[in-house]
Structure formats: C-alpha cells, structure tokens
Amino acid sequence: MTEVRVALAAAATTLEAAGVDSPVNDAEWLLAHVLGTGRGSLALAPALTPDQEQAYDALVQRRATREPLQHLTGTAGFRYVELAVGPGVFTPRPETELLAGWAIEAARAVTGRAPVVVDLCTGSGAIARSIVDEVPQAQVHAVELDPSAHRWAQQNLDGTGVDLCQGDMAQAFPELDGTVDVVVCNPPYIPLEAWESVAPEARDHDPHLALFSGDDGLVAMRVLEQVATRLLRSGGVVGAEHADLQGESAPGVFAATGRWADVRDHRDLAGRPRYLTARLAR
The missing domain is CATH 3.40.50.150 (Vaccinia Virus protein VP39)
Structure with missing residues (x-):
C-alpha cells in the first residue's frame, strides 16, 4: 500500500525527468483518473491498493513517453464541456x-x-x-x-x-x-x-x-x-x-x-x- 503523497511525488519526478511541462499537474490528473475521483479529493484519498498502484505506474510511464495526458484519461475539458478525445x-x-x-x-x-x-x-x-x-x-x-x-x-x-x-x-x-x-x-x-x-x-x-x-x-x-x-x-x-x-x-x-x-x-x-x-x- 502506497500513500497518495508518495505516489504523486514519485510520479511527478518521473514526468519532470521526461520533460513533461506540467509534471505535478499531470501526476494528479492521472491519479485522480485511476481512483475515479477529482483532483481536489486526492488529499483525502486512502493509500493505493496494489492494483491501483500498478495501473497508475503504467499510465505514468506512458505519459513519460509523451503520450498526451488526454489520450490517457480519454477526456479533455474545454470551457464548460467535457470532450471525448484520443x-x-x-x-x-x-x-x-x-x-x-x-x-x-x-x-x-x-x-x-x-x-x-x-x-x-x-x-x-x-x-x-x-x-x-x-x-x-x-x-x-x-x-x-x-x-x-x-x-x-x-x-x-x-x-x-x-x-x-x-x-x-x-x-x-x-x-x-x-x-x-x-x-x-x-x-x-x-x-x-x-x-x-x-x-x-x-x-x-x-x-x-x-x-x-x-x-x-x-x-x-x-x-x-x-x-x-x-x-x-x-x-x-x-x-x-x-x-x-x-x-x-x-x-x-x-x-x-x-x-x-x-x-x-x-x-x-x-x-x-x-x-x-x-x-x-x-
């Protein structure tokens, strides 16, 4: 079981090393996607299960290859609407x-x-x-x-x-x-x-x-x-x-x-x- 803050810190470090422009932001979006919650709720989220940790790590590694964040989550926010993208x-x-x-x-x-x-x-x-x-x-x-x-x-x-x-x-x-x-x-x-x-x-x-x-x-x-x-x-x-x-x-x-x-x-x-x-x- 990995605490949320530990998982986020490790992911942000990986993404920053890969040249991603917004490593902390992207780490949070990806974890929120895995947990099925909003970014604002991450601080209250329980520790990651092994399955969640594995899924999160896989997404972070894909983002580190510069695959677009929105392709990984399947959505993009635009003004007041949410769009399906890929x-x-x-x-x-x-x-x-x-x-x-x-x-x-x-x-x-x-x-x-x-x-x-x-x-x-x-x-x-x-x-x-x-x-x-x-x-x-x-x-x-x-x-x-x-x-x-x-x-x-x-x-x-x-x-x-x-x-x-x-x-x-x-x-x-x-x-x-x-x-x-x-x-x-x-x-x-x-x-x-x-x-x-x-x-x-x-x-x-x-x-x-x-x-x-x-x-x-x-x-x-x-x-x-x-x-x-x-x-x-x-x-x-x-x-x-x-x-x-x-x-x-x-x-x-x-x-x-x-x-x-x-x-x-x-x-x-x-x-x-x-x-x-x-x-x-x-």
Missing part, C-alpha cells in the same frame, strides 16, 4: 478557449433572430460544442476533413443539434452562402520547417492534417479567408487561431484583400499573439 483527433488546447469565447460573444450579439455560426476545421468539435452549449438558440454548423477526427466530432456533437459534415472547408456549406453571422476556425498553422520544434505530444500524436499548413503555415488561413468571404453576410465576422509568431502575417492575409474591416489581432493570457478577428466590409 488517437486520431487534435487535442483541444486551453488557448483555444479564448477564440471560442469570442465566437460565443459574437453570436450573442446577434439580435432579433437565431445567430448562424459555422465552425470550420472543427476537429473534436470543441468550439462548436461550446457555442451550442452557451448559446443554445444558435444554429451551428461544423465541418471536418479528416475521417478519424470526424468520428470523434460525431461522438462529441451527437444530440446537440449541431449540423456536422465531413469534407473540405473550401467547399463547405454552399447553401449557407451570404447568410452566416459568425465563422470561427482553428486551422492548421504550423510551417513545415518547424517540424522539429513541435512538442512530441502534438508532433507524434495529433493528426498532421491538423498541424501543418505549407511552408509559411498560412495555406489554410488563405483558404479560410476565401471561405469566410463566401459564407458571411454583410457585416458578419470571422475569427481564427494562429501561431504566436503569426501575429502580423495571419491578420495580413485578411487585410491584404481589401474585403475586411476591423482586422485585429488578440493575445492569449500569456501575452502572446493568439487569434485574429475581422468583419466583412461589403
């Missing part, structure tokens, strides 16, 4: 909650009718699920190209009323052209040359289709600009996440066309450029 789908990041929050506020700003929202490159369905959860009157449409990611999105969006399609965002929802209030997207945006700098959790486990976007990382952003121009009604808005080194180049994709007003970039809680927004000027 191999074959991009694991939603906390930073993207800011973009989702912007889209939610933009949808709430539509008055007199139900807002129409399109989530492109939906992945696990995190943004679409959050929007329909927090703006239940919204008509939400989502599209995902990758078949495996689409299956995860189906699981997360089942029963929510979100219109989910599988396909390329470039051809998505032609029936909505000129009628959409909000387009939101977390596109792939990592330059191919940045392969080696990507964290193993993403590089080795997230679908490459969700990560890389040409030599400059902006191929998908240029497609998004064209699709948003087609989908949005006059005065409609678009928001898109980008890499922290694209705080000028990503908004520049929109500013250069002359089709957009109020092109702005927004920073995350760490002060890094994180997502852009723009309003269709026509």
